[in-house]
Amino acid sequence: MNPAGKHFALQYLREETLQSPFCPGCGNGIITNCFFKAVSDLGHDDLSKFAFVSGIGCGAWIPSPHFRADTLHTTHGRAIAFATGLKFARPELEVVVISGDGDLAAIGGNHLIHAARRNIDLTVICSNNFIYGMTGGQVGPTTFYGDRTSTTPYGNPERPFDLSRLVAAAGANYVARWTTAHPNQAARSMKTALERKGFTFIEMVSQCPTAYGRRAKTGDSTEMLKWFKNLPVRKKGEAIEHTVPTHQGMDLGVFADRHEPEFTEAMEQTFGQLGEIR
């Protein structure tokens, strides 16, 4: 609570847009608070140095219209492409994409890996609930093998992406995976991501009791948080082996932590000698 007796996150939120549209038990509120904890720890009293971009789906509703900031709500899958343009036009802004797995990793997966490859200075926070939540719980590329969903009533025959390994392999400077049951670790990683130059990616494993838990039989929010709590945490510097994520075998922690050249700077180095490029 701040001195006025209000929750600290409210200073960053458009109170007139509350309550949020999320279902009871949704993890997106926890992700919101983790992010504001990082913002607050970095000393920001408001979001005037930020611009937020989101796509389509429940996760995309975290910033838009709720954050008291410039927010660009875009089309399905393209948030990172929009953000790339925004960052180039206003490189001094902290450009943050907050969206879901269906948006960032399925229909927009191409932009995710290419932004990581370029190592452009964006922070992407992905609320991963293993499902297309907003459209009613259809199978997606993060759904575990064997999971029952509204479009795989007898189990999913496909393997899921490991988003953190994917983005780390694609070249991001900082990648971490936490869950809504690890708010402090998540907020610390988000802080690092915001400070770090280059492409940074925070995968937030999040519970969707409505569209995922109900059919996949992973229980209500409490039970899903208990599940997350028991996930293994990687040791610092531990080698990254290829694994296919499973319910119990989804490791948490940091997957990439490096200082490779950032894209807008690399552009400057390549073309700067030709004169002013902006």
Place this chain on the structure above:
Amino acid sequence: MTAVKRIPKDQIAIEGLTGDAAIAHALKQCDLDVLAAYPITPQTIIVEDYQKFAANGEVHCRVIPVESEHSAMSACIGASAVGARVATASASAGLALMWEILYCAASMRMPIIFTVANRALSGPINIHNDWSDTYGARDSGFIQIYTQSCQEAYDTTIMAFKIAEDHKVLLPIMVCIDGFILSHNVERVEMLPTKAVENFLGVREPFIKLDPDNPITMGPLALTDYYFEFKEQQERAMEAVPEVFAQVETDFEKMTGRRYGMFEEYRTDDAEIIIFTHSTPGGTAKATVDVLREKGEKVGVLRLRMFRPFPTKEIVEVVKNAKAVIVFEKCRSFGAPSNPLALELRTALYDLEKRPMVVDFVIGLGGRDCPPTTIVEGYEKTKEYLKKGKAPLYETMGVRK
């Protein structure tokens, strides 16, 4: 295919179905080989229901839950190219993402059936009904049929395969329902026995297909030398549609007693003013016309079903003696002299020496409600315009100005 016979009543299953569910049931009976789709409101239920049929082994079809609509239409073309019977479903932004591939599907002459729950386009983000999505694709080379009821959506989906796969046509078809208004409302639907549908459609006989024993190339480069001829062939295929469509409807009528035509005429015989619209506003217009007729007004409805190919001559025949035609359309063509449906009609009427006045109302964008009072307001305004002898090129109705 054996001769089509009337299906006895006791073999017809009657259920309360939403528009989406009605289409899912139709697809279930059409013996698809492949369905590829991506979830988007308000179409989602079509694929969810169909996927359950597939998972339960009720259909012998591979369902591909692809990662985007762009991939959905691409996968459909791949499957269609080897001779499969293929369907997909989408709406709004999903349809827009298929854009590039729509043109490929039509020009490569793939008889894909694409059911669309019409929905507004972004931005701002909106999940409700208007016709901007499919109207935007009107030049893609797809046949477009708009339906008014769940029964009509069911029947049209079945007939669509037979029309599309006919060797005189070989074009993909969009079967359109109004998002939420039809896709999510439950109506009484009479369903045919699956055997009858299988008998009616037969197995797809591809005109050409990819076949390793007789290899061919589809979709290669055709520049200044041959591209234009390909487009000419597409147009000829479109021209062949009305005849094939009528034949398919005749066969379907023998089986069911139902036929819909390229458009529906409702109380137009002596009508001085004819309302021209399609999809669910067609139903609203007909109900409104009943009330206006009771008050002695000479008014009727021409409810369009087939927007592509546009039944130009036939429509002119119906409306040429009316004093005015009122267009109600849920789409805006920004910067155009009027809007898509009215543009078609005005072009069709232009060569007449004595033309009815065309009054164009843009209604219901983004799902804004269009109650009967909207129709009445348009009708009253049109009477005023007739008195003055002049109407604006178009106007919007039901919007804050």
